[in-house]
Amino acid sequence: MDRYSRQTLFSPIGEQGQKLLREAHVLIVGAGALGCGNAEMLVRAGVGKITIVDRDYVDWSNLQRQQLYEERDAEQGLPKAIAARNRLSRINSEVEITTHVLDLTPDEINTMCEQRLDVMIDATDNFETRLLINDASQAYNIPWVFGSCTGSYGLSMTIIPGQTPCFRCLLPHLPSYSLTCDTAGVIGPAIGMTVSYQAAEALKILTGNMQAVRPSLALFDIWNNEHMFLRVGKRKNKKCPSCGEERTYPALTEEDRSKxxxxxxxxxxxxxxxxxxxxxxxxxxxxxxxxxxxxxxxxxxxxxxxxxxxxxxxxxxxxxxxxxxxxxxxxxxxxxx
Amino acid sequence: MDRYSRQTLFSPIGEQGQKLLREAHVLIVGAGALGCGNAEMLVRAGVGKITIVDRDYVDWSNLQRQQLYEERDAEQGLPKAIAARNRLSRINSEVEITTHVLDLTPDEINTMCEQRLDVMIDATDNFETRLLINDASQAYNIPWVFGSCTGSYGLSMTIIPGQTPCFRCLLPHLPSYSLTCDTAGVIGPAIGMTVSYQAAEALKILTGNMQAVRPSLALFDIWNNEHMFLRVGKRKNKKCPSCGEERTYPALTEEDRSKxxxxxxxxxxxxxxxxxxxxxxxxxxxxxxxxxxxxxxxxxxxxxxxxxxxxxxxxxxxxxxxxxxxxxxxxxxxxxx
Amino acid sequence: MITVLLFAHLREQFGTRDLQIEENSITVADLRKQLEEKYEFLDTKSIMIAVNEEFADDEDVIQAGDTVALIPPVSGG
Amino acid sequence: MITVLLFAHLREQFGTRDLQIEENSITVADLRKQLEEKYEFLDTKSIMIAVNEEFADDEDVIQAGDTVALIPPVSGG
Structure with missing residues (x-):
């Protein structure tokens, strides 16, 4: 019995798509709630190589929603990237999992993008790192999938260089204040929905189903039964410093972030x-x-x-x-x- | 650090909702893909007591999407209910987890519903068992949350006795043929989305947020970027043999299913x-x-x-x-x- | 003209995401009948039907401009 | 009349799910200005705005009957 049989039966993937997944390399930035969910879905799906970067360690308050961790990981205070790898390799020993315990800087994302990388998944908890991913995506021509949520509310969007607007086109001014899970709380189902949107987009890109990629930002509030797809095409900005005609990649070229x-x-x-x-x-x-x-x-x-x-x-x-x-x-x- | 702090920060749950979760008992029928996802979310959320019923054992082809299982479980051919309990108790030792390795019959669901049960989650792969849950739900006045998916398509709906239409109102004629994961395949994100809808509804019910319960059937196709909420109120049928004025609870009273x-x-x-x-x-x-x-x-x-x-x-x-x-x-x- | 949206395997069976039906006014029951006559493979009895994002009964009337969804129940889980 | 939908913490700040704005025609930029004048706590610069389910630019014109969504980016993950 083939372990991927239920996925190859899904015709847009099929045997050909499964082969493409096996050859793919995905970078997941962050191993919190979104990182755990995305990593598990892609490892189970049989993506060949996954790199996980995270700066934090497992804490008891993570267990409510970060699905790769058990009580033992919090007791031991393991770095999230390490605890994630332990679990993922027991789930699928065929996947090559690389982990880095660090806080991503421009130098490090540059090094990572110089390898073959087919898609990057945003599982960070801050806009600074998202802009780093965004600029690297444009500089190295690698698609990425934005995701964020707090409370019961979440957002996701896919950025394809040369095609969709980039994250900076959509949000030219970073908020001075924004909600995180640590300030506003978050429930498991909001994470599950954001992860499902992100992983689905990653699977489309990795299996060559570019026509299926969602051309809109998904917005939902799962507690209040609200759901919208908001078309983004119009926001593509020719003057954008990340994806426009004269690019400076501000997040990549700025001084290393303050110590x-x-x-x-x-x-x-x-x-x-x-x-x-x-x-x-x-x-x-x-x-x-x-x-x-x-x-x-x-x-x-x-x-x-x-x-x-x-x-x-x-x-x-x-x-x-x-x-x-x-x-x-x-x-x-x-x-x- | 309180392990549920990110959930009590979410104001519709709060400390009061967390206390209600700790006192609650949930029955999950099936420990396949939907059962794994729902059980993990509710165990992480701190539901006090969870009962899981499943008739099957872990197979290699389950690992692509059934998130409580590792390669070791498939090697050992453990019953799903047992493998699920092993993992869930490592995730949250505060939750009381009861498991039954059996194929649910009218007698068994009657026995289960005679205990306190606050909500039932449908994680089955067949309509026969769904009708059994539906009739028990009406007979014992216990809400249940329907969910099903194949390929990239999924459905979910919440049934509140005395309030919403029941499953039989919506679907008076069972299909002679219907798609299962084993015939049409299924991808992880379709499961993740169905699970998120189901677990969110369970959390609303368990924390007394009945006004937030979704009064519609959610329908989505995550690959084709489609999403609808379809209002169900009109379908409530006074002549329904499960929830109408003259009830016979056909699924509960019929002869034990064929051997x-x-x-x-x-x-x-x-x-x-x-x-x-x-x-x-x-x-x-x-x-x-x-x-x-x-x-x-x-x-x-x-x-x-x-x-x-x-x-x-x-x-x-x-x-x-x-x-x-x-x-x-x-x-x-x-x-x- | 009535637009009929298709989901899941119906989409593969029909080879399209939606159908256009040339009617000004038709009951749900008559739409079921019409579809079964035209598409022999179709067993509409167990397909759920929504009109303008609301589940409909067989006697409900669909008007030109309405959007109908044919919702096949799937059993996978 | 223009309907403005609110999400996430905006809903708690405003104490409602949506606002009704009495305008026949207004640019996105002017709507931002009007909201900031009326609601001092609001920093609209970093709020994304969609009109009728499409992201809008500041110079786009909103007409009576349109539905506007104010979308606060959240950073949680």
Whole structure:
């Protein structure tokens, strides 16, 4: 019995489409709720190669909706990308899964796009990274699928370079304030619907069914029984700095994002170190000085007064319990300076 | 950090809704693609008690879309209800999960509905069982959520006794032929969308948000970018034998379904034995007579010429490789008569 | 003219996404009859029918300009 | 009369699902301005606007009877 038989029976995919899926490479940016759902659907569908990038670790409050994680992953505080790979490889050992525990920068997305990449899935929680994906998509001619949701409300749209408007055409001014799952909450079915729209578009693109790609933005509110497809074609802007006639790819060419950032909607500051941590040494040093450290091969975490501090191997530090970059820096200096 | 914090932030649920979820009991009939998705969403959401009924075991061709199962479950040929419980209890150990490996009959659904049950989710693959759920729903005044899909097309509707039309009002004549996933194929995103609609409705009902329940049938084709909400109110039929003025509950009162049944859309016949199998004895006996038996605590399977035979502890037998009940009976008699 | 939208396998059976029916006014029951006469493969008894996004009864009248949806129930799950 | 549909947090901010605007004809830019003047909390610059299910540019003209959707981008994922 062929494990993909129910999918090859679906005539727009068929045996030919299944072969194309097996040869494809998909980048999923983010392994939160949308990343988990998309990764699982595409791994089950038999996409040959999947790369997952995420900067965070599994927390108890993720389990309500992030479908690749179990209680054990939250107990161990595993990075999401690692926990995701563990589960995905038990689901389908035929898929090659590459993971990166990092916060995507222009350099890194450039490196990734220089490989063969057939589609990128937006599973981020912030517009800054979406613009990075958007500009890379235009620069390297790789389609991407936007998705976002909060509460019971969600949006999705497919961006095909040279054909549809890009994300910056649609949203030339980033909101100064926007809703995230951490500020407005979110329910599983809103994620499930956004994921279904995103994964369907990815399957269309990967199997060469470009005529089936949705030429509109899908908008829904699953609690209030609302659903619209809004045509986007008119918004294509010849003067767009990402996809227009004179392109500057602003998100790709700007200075590396500031070394400190407040994580959107969370009471957390991320500091970027200049070099990787030697986690084992650091953990044993801190343990000797009486700190209660929890560590795994990817990160170390500890409670310092009212702040939870997480040190990632790549040199990043998360300081939970503050939105104040100056305060976060001073805490960091005090203990690790 | 509260594990449900992102859900209590969603104001129509809130702390009060979360408490109602914790006290609720949901019956999920079927642990195929829709059953897996609904069970996972409701378990992550923190529903207090979930009962899952399924008659089948995990097969390799299920892994493309049935999200609770891993390769290991197919290797071991575990019953779906059991494999589902294993995964669900690792996701949320706070939820009480009860499983039954059986093919639902009127007697069994009667017994289940005599307990407190707040909503039933239809995750079956056949109309016969849907009518059983429909009639039980009316007889015991328990809402249920219909869902079905094949290919990229799906339907969902919520039935509230005393308020909406029932399933029989909408579909008084069962189709002689209908599409199943096994005949027409199905893609993951069509399942994801159906599940999202079903689970959203269950959450509305369980948290007392009855005014938010969708008063229409949702119809979509996710590949062809089509989506409609079709109002159903007009179809409520006073003469309906399930929900009308003179009710006979035909699905509940008819004779127990025939002892043999062709599984819809599959090259498989199910025979119902009159008593449970003593699997250990049977397996060791068959091994001694030279058969290659694979068994686990729930079932035993073996290949006999071109037929795969699966014996369940509850006395049921699946004969794969035929749709002919007479042939299936004769095979069974020959080996186990 | 009445537009009839087709879904799922009906679309493959008819080879199109929609039909145009030349009628000014017809009951749902008569539309079923007309379709069955013209398309022998069709068993409309078990197909659900909606008119302008609302499920209709057999005696309801469809007018020119209305949009009808033929909704085949599928059993997959 | 122009109907303006609201989504996500806009609905809570306005306390309603939709607004009725008494205009026969107004550009998208002018509608933005009018809404910002009337509702100080509103930052329409980053809100996407669709007219009759199609994304509109600032110079597009909205007519009486049209349905406008104010679509706040959300970043959750």
């Amino acid at each position: 400190a950032a407040v994580l959107c909607g969370r009471d957390t500051v991320q500091l970027r170190g200049t070099k990787p941590f030697e986690l084992e040494k650091l953990a044993s040093h801190l343990k000797r000085s009486g700190h209660n450290i929890q560590s795994n091969p990817y990160l170390a975490m500890m409670q310092l007064e009212r702040h939870r501090i997480v040190l990632f191997r790549d040199g990043r530090v998360l300081i939970h319990g503050t939105k104040d970059v100056t305060e976060a820096r001073s805490i960091y200096q005090r203990y690790f300076g | 043999a049944a062709v599984l819809c859309g599959r090259d498989t016949v199910q025979l119902r034995g009159t008593k449970p199998f003593e699997l250990e004895k049977l397996a060791s006996h068959l091994k001694r007579s030279g058969h290659n038996i694979q068994s686990n605590p729930y079932l035993a399977m073996m290949q006999l010429e071109r037929h795969r035979i699966v014996l369940f502890r509850d006395g049921r037998v699946l004969i794969h490789g035929t749709k002919d009940v007479t042939e299936a009976r004769s095979i069974y008699q020959r080996y186990f008569g």
